[in-house]
Amino acid sequence: MARFRVAAAIDFGTHASGYAWSAVTRDGADPRRRDIVDREQWPGTTEKRYPKTRSALLLDGSDTVLAWGYPAVRAERPPGSRLVTGMKMSLRPSDDPSRPAPGSRVPRALSDDLSRPVPLIAAYLARLREVAVAEITAGGRYRESDIRWCLTVPAIWSQAALGAMREAAGTAGFPSGHDALLLEPEPDMAALYCAVQELTPTGPVRALLSAFRRPGRRFVVADCGGGTVDVVAYEVLGDGSLAQLGRPSGGAFGATYTTNRFIQDVLGSRFLDQTNLERLTRHHWAEFQELLGDWETHRNTFTVGSRESVALRVDGLHGLLSPEDLRHLGEVQGGKGDRIVVRPKEMAGLLESAVGGILPLVDEHVARAVEAAGGGRPDVYLVGGFSKSPYLRERVRAHVGQRGRVFTPDRPERAVLHGAVHRCYASAVREDGEQGAGAAGSAVAARRAGPDISERCALYTYGARVSEPYDDEDGAQDRPLETNDEGRHFCPDRFLRFVAIGQRVGVGHEVAHRNVVPIRADLPLMTVEFYATHAPDPRYYDTAPAKRIGHLTVDLSTCMHLPREDREVDIHLTFGRAEITVRAVNRHGGKAADATLDLDPEF
Template identity: 25%
Template sequence: MSTEIGLQEHRIVVGLDYGTTYSGSAHGDTSQNSVDNIKVIRRWPGKERRDEVKCPSDIAYGADGTYRWGYLIPPGLARMAWAKLDLDEDSFYENQDNEDYVDLQESSTETLESVEDEFPMVEGMRHNPLNKSPVDMVADYLTALYDVIMSNLRRAQGEIFINRTAIDWVMTVPAVWSEKAQSLTKEAASRAGIGQRDKDRLFLLSEPEAAAVYAVSELYQRDNTRRNNPNMLNVGDTFVLCDAGGGTVDLISYRVGQLQPSLGLSEVAVGSGAKCGSTFVDRNLLKLVRRKIGDERFEILCQKQNGMVLNKMVSEFEGLKRSLGPGYLPDSVSYLPMPGFANDTAAGIIEGQFELTHGELKGCFHPIIEQIIELIQGQVDAICGIGSIPKYVFLVGGFGESDYLMSRLSAHNFGTAGRIEIISPDDAWSAVSRGAVLRGLEGSLVTNRRCRRNYGTRINTIFDPTIHHEEDAFYSTDTGMKMARNQVSWIVEKGVDTDSNTKFQLKCGTTFQKDEKLRRGATLVASDLDIAPHSYRDKSVHDLCFLMADLSMVPESEFDLVNINGQTCLSAQFTIEMAFESAEIKFQLYFKGSCYGQVKTTFH
């Protein structure tokens, strides 16, 4: 069976957008691959209204092991929120301390722990009474989500038809997700039953790539009046896609390769991103409240009605976030519920409410939006560096629907590029799941991607005093030559073009005894620096994964005979091929031109 998305046989394609704060799903049919024929799930357990395109990504466990999820969790009940971020323990972002706001740049685990320490009420939002692992919790949530998706499909198309029809599941992940996080996401989805039926398949796709496919396709397929507009995207034009969600903000820049007969895009800059989604605006509100009312009252507020009072405040704040825009009056004042506290105008407590000025409201947004602008500027600079000017910035995701974010970006001058038109397509919140379906229906619309980091292996090499350190020097017992250990041979460098058809090779050689089953391992290392270092000792270099090559099924007669110290042994030269897809790396084992399947991969 092909590992590429898209086959000639009739299939259903389900796009699955598991997010930090909200999750959604859409589906389509290979017989109809236009934007208009994609259906978004709007029926969620526990939700009376049936027009919500997403469901909360929270899960709440009982002492007996049962759990509630999404809209079924009652207000104030302790739950596990932001579990998605726990899948990515690694940090690819520089720390930037800010005494006034929660640090946005720490690794996910450190960020969540710091928030829990800072805000006791968050403990009720990070409740894990059964001490489950991140993969276990995500698998539980995805199991419930999978059941709802399948129920919706059976209701719409009939149980017999669904049972007989293969489904391609296209699950999206952040573009800057670590390889380990990608692997854990896929493991959790598989545990949930996703892609596990006979003939069903599971693929990973980067969130901004899915959003880009939807944004451009939606623009061309729905808006006929713009097709002949000279300001419309044309072949050769570049644009930035910014996917601003609840937890992460991801960006990738593209060049339009073709528009007919189908859309074709290529990446023109290495993708970037950070954990600076809309939830960090909420956390800045908590920081503000604590600073104004003091630690003692804030602790009381956190404990009132088991956190329900503060949860209500944060819920009301969600409405304020959405209402903030160009028409919001500068001298306006908003109020959030804070019952049970005596009036204290200096602390902003008035008649059981917390006073929030226009300046304070914008202050909660300010550092987050500044960081998003900086991320977009980085992509714009990269495009300008290759002699192009981006025509648009497409803004999608839940946070991408913010009028205030939209207005700030529209008014910003991006240096050489000046002001850039910001487009927020229809259904921006569901753009990722819709784009995932389009990707599954039409195949890969992105012809080239830029590698996001350097990949290589540790080696010993001939000592060079201009490069190597004496502490790594040793003399070879075979040749007597001075050698350097702890060096790295880079197989793939950051920024190079990659696609699923381009193979990068890790060549390996080994000797072994007769009657010995040939299994050998190699450690793949990585670095995020633009210029890869020579030494494994460099702080940027880290072990990525352990690759286990199994050639035990190859007959001994296929190996070469060698003499080592008077003893006859066997010798094998084999290759591990790396292929980069949208959101994962595929490793396959080759020996004498024949493929021996995928290589077992264990991420560090």
């Protein structure tokens, strides 16, 4: 019997979030027979079917939650309240180029620059967890402790952002153990969804049936969401599992950023001055939200080559603009001064602001898949809510051309959520098989559990800053010299590499560096700092662009009686999962001490 009897997923998106789950049963060992439940009827929704509610909180002056999800966006805003929508994107590093310029007063479609997003994310996740748990436990068959959760995260996120998500999830009441709460990259989960869909005889692409059983097959997944677009190329391995072919890439090219451009470019040019725009957002809140919603509906159905202008009504436009401003509006819109008119060329331009970022990412991964396959045409799967945009699909299809075949699986907005349920499910099936049949059975169980991710590519070169004996090269580089109490010279800036950027590693692959010794004899604590860099094999820890990801401290008090050079420590880093974990062993302390990587908030 599986330890976790329920496999559940949370997709916390920039635009929308939801949950999905499945009871772990014997039948479900076959991924095609899993019964996955999600929620499409969210309070306040106007969508016919979408498995997620809005990632939004309406807060009062003291940050008490007044409403969440769709109702938060739709509700009247009491005085002093604020709507928060960009919680997830606020976890980007502060130097991310897509962050709004400091001091920019242009209103935005999402508040993606929050200074303390973690408590808000926690408040939101707590509500999502509550409704999911209420549904799962409703029949009395399952308890909350039966659930293994998978919380999905962008593939390009820093360790600090992952740490922040884990912290928020803990505050929201999710379990803290890495076994009970998996953090998994979104495109990887979407890849599992695509793989299972194609194994299904009733799946959308019957001609490709069994292709996912064919080792060596390459394909690309582009997860096009509201905030980010993440792209990764994969290969199907001999046991049916999936391996990333290269490091994921992505950026803030999601649909919501086209809405920002709409506000900035279209509304900015229609309203004579900035204060009108600010007045609209501040004093005509409901009308502003309606206008954005209206624009997004048109954007979502806009096609390449469409010749029709879009007319957006704004209630109360006459009360908002002065006669002079209304005249200006009419002039720039060829006589139409009672609504906002978006010409097809402008509409295409707004969509291109996202598409222009997405196509190079697709190129990069298609090229990688073609190269790895020694030619051949990889399949490109577009998933996520934005992949339903006909404009985006047509542009990607035309751009990829003969290099590959572009698909959108059935219900692409579900891909991440359902793929994440498969991820949890596969673990449960594998554990069950291992329990029942020992090592020989585990390989069988792995195959039976359905598609899973087995190898990933390192996002950066990761390593530690260590001291190494000083040599001539250090002198030539003008590196500082440290001298210990024995009069020996060290360079304190050397980089001890654990994994190289792009290196393909198995999930849970552990790299150890043994016999790291302190350089000072008098200190009972050894602090090791870890860095990430794009340089493949740097000599020094600060080879640009390097960032400190965190540090760990090893207690040496049990071996202080030994000569300095005998106080050996082994450092183990585990890669291949979204989160890097660390273990340090004081070799003379008797027992292995688990260490946690104290993450720097900036990376």
